[in-house]
Amino acid sequence: MADTDTLQRPSFAPRHWPMWIALGVMVAAGRLPWALQRGVGRVIGAVAPWLAGSRRHAADVNLALCFPEWTPAQRLALRNASFSALGVGLFEFARAWWGTVTPMRRDVVIEGMEHLDALRAQKRGVLMVSGHFMTLEICGRLMCDHVPLAGMYRKHRNPVFEWAVKRGRLRYAVHMFTNEEIRGAVRHLKQGGFLWYAPDQDMRGKDTVFAPFFGVPAATITATHQLARLTGCAVVPFFHRREGGRYILRVAPPLEDFPSADATADSARVNAAIEAMVREAPAQYLWIHRRFKRQPDSAPRLLYRRTPPSP
Template identity: 70%
Template sequence: MSNPAPTPPALPPRGPRHWPVWLGVGLCVAMARLPWGLQRALGALVGALAFRLARSRREAARTNLALCLPELDADARDALLRGNFRDVGIGLFEFARAWWGDAAPMRANVRIDGLDILRRLQAEGRGVLMVSGHFMTLEMCGRLLCDHVPLAGMYRRHRSPVMEWAVLRGRLRYASAMFANNDTRGALRHLKRGGLLWYAPDQDMRGKDTVFAPFFGIPAATITATHQFARLTGCAVVPFFHRREVDRYVLRIAEPLAPFPTDDAVADSTAVNAAIEAMVREAPTQYLWLHRRFKRQPEGAPSRYSADAS
């Protein structure tokens, strides 16, 4: 499927009340252009500081690890928690570099498995919903995949029009299109036309159509959009694994989930959560454990988080 070049977003307001955000964006762009080795070192430092200062997020991540990985002892979970904060810090620089920097150091050593799966589905004329999770590598690996296929994405709008413009402009350097999370019609049209769309349904999206489906065996409020997209468009739902290793990025496209969709939104949401759980087990320190994934629970169930993690 051929894709026209995406239209750049209109320049946002530049009045005095927006100057602080403009200054922040400028700083982020400058940080995005630092050498990759320096970015990794600074990111590890930022992560170590966040571990000490972001108490509520640290305790939320600690709780998530205890719930999801009870087979690990306390020392192993603590090491994973510290590694997670390190990778969150590095991931902030990866995000900035993906949006506004140079991906050449990453392209120098990247492995991508399963491109033949995407090309086969494209040849069949099917839309493809590429399901992943909120990993710190998601933006950089999305950019690397866009070197090979025309990939669109969905995103949550920013409150600041300046930040909205800056991030959207950065993403449209490599994505074929971007759809806001409230632009369901645009995303559906894209899939019906045989497009590829990246989507992460692994957060508790309040106000959306959700069901409780297990994630690491714990009931998690799960958005049913993956089930609905597949039901309304006939698209294939393809798990997209990605991680950063010591000296390379590894991307893997799996075979489509099957049977999918079924008539049961809970069963389909369970299948999606199981795929994301497998991704997490491959790269546990790179997942966004800071998100309170289990904050909403079935009626009558106890809270999963302490006051420190609220």
């Protein structure tokens, strides 16, 4: 694993105190008994819709767009279930970064590991593509028990939180690349490394195309296409979910004939793979992200900022 001691810790200047306090709470929360974490997480999830404001509204908009055939009652039930999963997911994040995952290791099911074993035998780089599910952090750590994963993420503006993210993830990942460290990620893949990232958020970068996600145009980064084109790596969908106290990690076969010459078509294939994951465990997806905020010029803008409805 990477050496976390080489990370330079930000100062304790007064302007950083709120984030340091928040991190202290996170560290303490990550070390609570797992049964207590799950119970408190569900309570937080039940209260969260009343406090989430615009994020609750974003979830409502997303669900209406992605499941137009559902009744309002069905979408409301899914939204509330997603907040419950989010409450538990907060503790999973904290435990992955600052606690122990021994309780989780007792009941993990990994499907499709043979695909990674075959690629590793070929010494071929692997880009493991996932979505922003509540189990992202804990399942990433559990997968690192079996393969040496590096990660790619968007750099955070707050230096204290940025330090915490890298320090927490480098407890189990071999390296963490920001989305600006493309050369390092390319080198890692060319050397036969494993890289995991989730391309299902609007990064607002220049290298984006509009590709369908649940039939709705979504600004999608072309990094999956570009990294595969530059390195010859395999692109492997990686799905993870929680079933009661059990964690299911599933590795799909590499995408065939990927990349093509068409970045938009490749991005649509990636979105389709993530959509299939979401449909399997919709309550565990991060619906509070404004996934469809940017739209093609010919389409009307979606008003995520309007006054949110009551829970």
